[in-house]
Amino acid sequence: MRAALSILAVVSLFSTQAVQSAAPADTSQVREDQWHLTFLKVNEAHKVSRGAGVLVAVPDTGVDPHPDLSRNLLEGKNILTGTGDGLRDANSHGTAMAGLIAAHGANGEIGALGIAPEAKILPIISSTSDNYGEADKLAEAIDYAVTQHAGVISISSAGVTSEKLTRSVKNALAADIVVVAGVGNLPEAATIGYPAAEEGVIAVSGIDQAGNHAPISVTGPKIEIAAPAVDIYSTSYGGKYSKGTGTSSATAIVAGAAALIRSKYPNLPAQEVAHRLTATAVDKGPPGRDDQYGYGVIDLVAALTADVPPLGFESSVVTPPASTAAGPGKGDDDSGTVRGLATLGVLVAAGGGYLFWRRRRRADDPPPRVSR
Secondary structure (H helix, E strand, O other), X not given: OOEOOOOOOOOEEEEOOOEEEEEXXXXXXXXXXXXXXXXXOHHHHOOOOOOOOOEXXXXXXXXXXXXXXXXXXXXXXXXXXXXXXXXXXXXXXXXXXXXXXXXXXXXXXXXXXXXXXXXXXXXXXXXXXXXXXXXXXXXXXXXXXXXXXXXXXXXXXXEOOOHHHHHHHHHHHHOOOEEEEEOOEOOOOOOOOEOOOOOOOEEEEEEOOOOOEOOOEOOOOOXXXXXXXXXXXXXXXXXXXXXXXXXXXXXXXHHHHHHHHHHHOOOOOHHHHHHHHHHOOEOXXXXXXXXXXXXXXXXXXXXXXXXXXXXXXXXXXXXXXXXXXXXXXXXHOOOOOEEOOOXXXXXXXXXXXXXEEXXXXXXXXXXXXXXX
């Protein structure tokens, strides 16, 4: 068994996965062990979108061509050496992240399954086999992803930035790419690391199997959304499987969700993709945004199907489609599920402008419950 441990240096990035271990392969068992699939109603989400047509860049330790993932792997690049295609991983971390995003499994119901099993993965080696990564190397990886027209960049690392990295992240955002990053893990990090701290990046924190804040996850005012992060099973090198705990996994899951949305709504700008994720999130903790959950816990089905007006027309409530059971219990609000940012109930043209009807959460409304 090998373990990839988080590493932090003065000018480095560190993996946002506490432990990523390569366990013996058990193709028939791993799907059952992927508790986050049931928690997030992935099968229901896949009836709407499976991520087809979306390229997700994964700057990490590389991606091994696992049988459950190989159909979705493209040739990428080794930033560390300037040669190679990124299709190797001596660590397991990058392969695990790619599997959470886009693993297609084997023979239908067995093997690892990703959130967006028809998305393509662009593997980029930007960290060494011990998970050490320099900020400028990550910057080069992001620049490469931009040149390859990635729709989503999933960054499961956090740390100190550099002028070059800050510029690269801003360039990716300006290129209409959804950039998703983990906020970091305790005790290695005390505050939200970069790139999650950058405005416009979807900063992801972690929850456990009960839907509560994972103690390992860093907290802070930049957090946008929370996703499963504890005992998360995925692919590993050599055809094996892995189990990890940390905001790395949560990041990859949210990146997969972004791929589902970009596939379902191909003309939706990156900012609106992020808005759709946060607007439909299941509110946890204090009402509205908070430093543990951001705007709430990700809800895949609602993010794909709810009526979410564009940015600039938000209110305190999103009404999910009546035909689905996405999200928490229906008793939270008599007109629909209470959500994080979310949205406008009615738009009516009036006197050359707009009349906005917004339904606020009542003070005596019970707190929303996370779906399982």
